[in-house]
Amino acid sequence: xxxxSPDGDSGGRSAPxxxxxxxxxxxLQAHTVRLELVDEPGELLRALNPIATHGGNLLxxxxxxxxxxxxxxxxxxxxxxxxxxRLDTIVDALRxxxxxxxQTDAERYREHVEVVLVGAxxxxxxxxxxxxxxxxxxATVVDMSLTAPNGEDVASARLSLAxxxxxxxxxxxxxxxxxxxxxxxxxxxxxxxxx
Amino acid sequence: MKLAVLGAGAVGASVAExxxxxxxxxxxxADSSTAAVDPExxxxxxxxxxxxxxEGLGKADPDDALAAEYDVLVxxxxxxxxxxxxxxxxxxxxxxxxxxxxxxxxxxxxxxxxDVRALEADSAGQVxxxxxxxxxxxVLSTIRGLGAERVxxxxxxxxxxxxxxxxxxxxxxxxxxxxxxxAQDLGVAEPDPAFDVEGTxxxxxxxxxxxxxxxxxxxxADVDVAxxxxxxxxxxxxxxxxxxxxxxVGDVNPDGVRVGPRLVPENGTLAVSGTQNIVQLxxxxxxxxxxxxxxxxxxxxxxxxxxxxDRLGGV
Numbered sequence: 001x002x003x004x005s006p007d008g009d010s011g012g013r014s015a016p017x018x019x020x021x022x023x024x025x026x027x028l029q030a031h032t033v034r035l036e037l038v039d040e041p042g043e044l045l046r047a048l049n050p051i052a053t054h055g056g057n058l059l060x061x062x063x064x065x066x067x068x069x070x071x072x073x074x075x076x077x078x079x080x081x082x083x084x085x086r087l088d089t090i091v092d093a094l095r096x097x098x099x100x101x102x103q104t105d106a107e108r109y110r111e112h113v114e115v116v117l118v119g120a121x122x123x124x125x126x127x128x129x130x131x132x133x134x135x136x137x138x139a140t141v142v143d144m145s146l147t148a149p150n151g152e153d154v155a156s157a158r159l160s161l162a163x164x165x166x167x168x169x170x171x172x173x174x175x176x177x178x179x180x181x182x183x184x185x186x187x188x189x190x191x192x193x194x195x
Numbered sequence: 196m197k198l199a200v201l202g203a204g205a206v207g208a209s210v211a212e213x214x215x216x217x218x219x220x221x222x223x224x225a226d227s228s229t230a231a232v233d234p235e236x237x238x239x240x241x242x243x244x245x246x247x248x249x250e251g252l253g254k255a256d257p258d259d260a261l262a263a264e265y266d267v268l269v270x271x272x273x274x275x276x277x278x279x280x281x282x283x284x285x286x287x288x289x290x291x292x293x294x295x296x297x298x299x300x301x302x303x304x305x306x307x308x309x310d311v312r313a314l315e316a317d318s319a320g321q322v323x324x325x326x327x328x329x330x331x332x333x334v335l336s337t338i339r340g341l342g343a344e345r346v347x348x349x350x351x352x353x354x355x356x357x358x359x360x361x362x363x364x365x366x367x368x369x370x371x372x373x374x375x376x377x378a379q380d381l382g383v384a385e386p387d388p389a390f391d392v393e394g395t396x397x398x399x400x401x402x403x404x405x406x407x408x409x410x411x412x413x414x415x416a417d418v419d420v421a422x423x424x425x426x427x428x429x430x431x432x433x434x435x436x437x438x439x440x441x442x443x444v445g446d447v448n449p450d451g452v453r454v455g456p457r458l459v460p461e462n463g464t465l466a467v468s469g470t471q472n473i474v475q476l477x478x479x480x481x482x483x484x485x486x487x488x489x490x491x492x493x494x495x496x497x498x499x500x501x502x503x504x505d506r507l508g509g510v
Contacts, residue, residue: 038438072438072460114437114458118430145436147429156430158437185425187434190350190444190457190465 028081030059033091034103036073036112047076050093056082071112073100095142111168112142113161113191115175119184121155122148129178133159136174138167196508197236199223199263201285202271203246206299206326209497210269211239217501224252225260227272234264261288267504271299274399276415279306286311290318297503298324299496305399306414308406323503328400329353331495332488333502334474335407341478343408348448348477353400355470355490356384356391357423357443361456362468365431365440371424383470393422394443394454401445405452413452421455434458440466 037043044063051058059079069075082090087104094101100112121129130141140162148155163171172188179186196219200207203226211221220236231242231253242252261268268289272282279302286303289296291314298304303311304324315322328334329351338346352358356378363374375392378384390396398418405413423443434441437458442465444457459465464485467473472490477483489495 072463114439116430116434116441116458118425118427145433147433149427149429152427152429154425154427154429156427156433158433160437185421185456187426187430187441187456187458189439190446190459 028057029084029087030079030081031087031104033078033080033087033094033101035076035078035094036069036071036100036102037076039068039072039074043074044076046097047094047099048078050097050099051078051080051082051090054082054090054093055086056080056090075102111163113163113168113172113189115159115161115172115189116187117157117159117175117179117184118154118187119179119182120153121146121157121184123153124182124184126157129182129184130159132178132181133161133171133175136171138164139171139174196220196266196504197222197264198267198269198504199225199260199265200269200271201225201257201260202269202273202300203243203252204271204273205493206496206500207269207271208239208243209493210271210299210500211243213494213497213501214239217505219501219504222265223255223260223263225255225257226252227257229253230255230257230260232259232263261285265294267295267297267507269297269299269500269504270303271500274301274305274396276302276306276395279303283307283310286322287314290314290320290322293319295320295507296322297326297500297507298322299326299500301327301396301399301403304406305402308403308413309411312411321507323506324403325503326496326499328403329472329474329486329488330355330490330492331498332472332474332486332490333499334404334476334486336502336506337484337486338407338476341476341481341484343410345479345481346408346476347479348446349404349408349474350444350446350448350465351474352442352465352467352472353397353445353454353474353490354391354394354443355472356388357394357397358467358472359383359470360392361423361426361431361441361443364426364428365435368428368432370428371426392424394420395422397443397445398452398454401447401452401454404445404447408447409449417452419451419453419455423456426456435461438462442466 062077064075142162143160146157161171198221200211211224214221221239223232229251231237232255246252270285282300283303286296325335360374398420402413438461439458440461441456442459446453473487475485
């Protein structure tokens, strides 16, 4: 189903073929942003808010409820327009809101995978571990949750990695190397079979 | 068909008990020290009662069972690693006599698959081993039906004990040691759980799957194995917070064979609970197939053995 957004807050829709300008006279550029949303009430709204807040204008939303991603999320494609150079601000705001941005037309395909590390994470310098993982050019640690129960040496951390398309294996292989150096256990995702 | 059953543990005993229902007779049954043999057919219940009372299965020697009259040798002795003995020699002896073999014992096809196939090639007998992978679940016959060359990969949960421990730990927030003790009380885990929780059992099944899918050449040593002992409750909880579950997954693909704890979607197909097993096959034309069910248990596994016997009999 393709919904065209109501024209409520569009900054510069004078005539269909006229050059589009924002309130301040800036040139507007159209972009497509692909998101993956968790299937929970309110997620779509949460994803749309930062776009408007940062001067973006929604053109259309394609919300594919029927076709879940391999990770069980709902793919959403958003067409928007915003002043030149504003897209990065919008994408950052989305990510800060915990929204999984898969692709923008400025940035090619990115995949997210999660891994869990188990072991003496604190003693072996967790931040150095994360830095070492990011030495793999293809991977970025975008999120981390740590559980270190009181009185136990063994801690667990769940890392969310973003990797360029096709580079998930390289990213996981880097995680394995770093973990082996520090004697940590890696619980990897089952890539390919996760349905 | 006349069956000689070697091994009178949960699976061997169930095969002997159920054989009559399937229209077969048992001409011999043996454990490691005693045997009952009768070319006209033994009474399995009586033999098993004698064993339970401590008398032994019968007056015969275990070697007499191997030498008895039978059409199909059911090899259900405990799985051994390395040279897979004495199971392998039992297979060899039956094939030498041009008899069929149905294995419940994983050793010969996990550790010496190529040797078994070579002996089979020189025999009028055939070797089937449905019960060795996924217990009651018809994994190997499904692969045979699709054509092994048209199945590119297999993955799944192949050890019910490890799966029980992981699901209980995650659901109750209990430690590994606590849940393992509970599993032992319930009879879900062996007194020595190493085989299950260190991943060896799942790895043997993966070696068998790799042999079947890729035409042999795999043994336990070719499988990259990690177990579940080192997984703290905190890791399971973190996984759940992220919508994932940790399962001991066997992963068989042309690039390699691995068994280890992996993250799978919490509500996904592979995240079966308790002692359930599941195998997921990637096939060229039939797409992805998921087969799940009881991966262990006497009658359950015996049903897979007897299905093999029926296949050999042309049923």
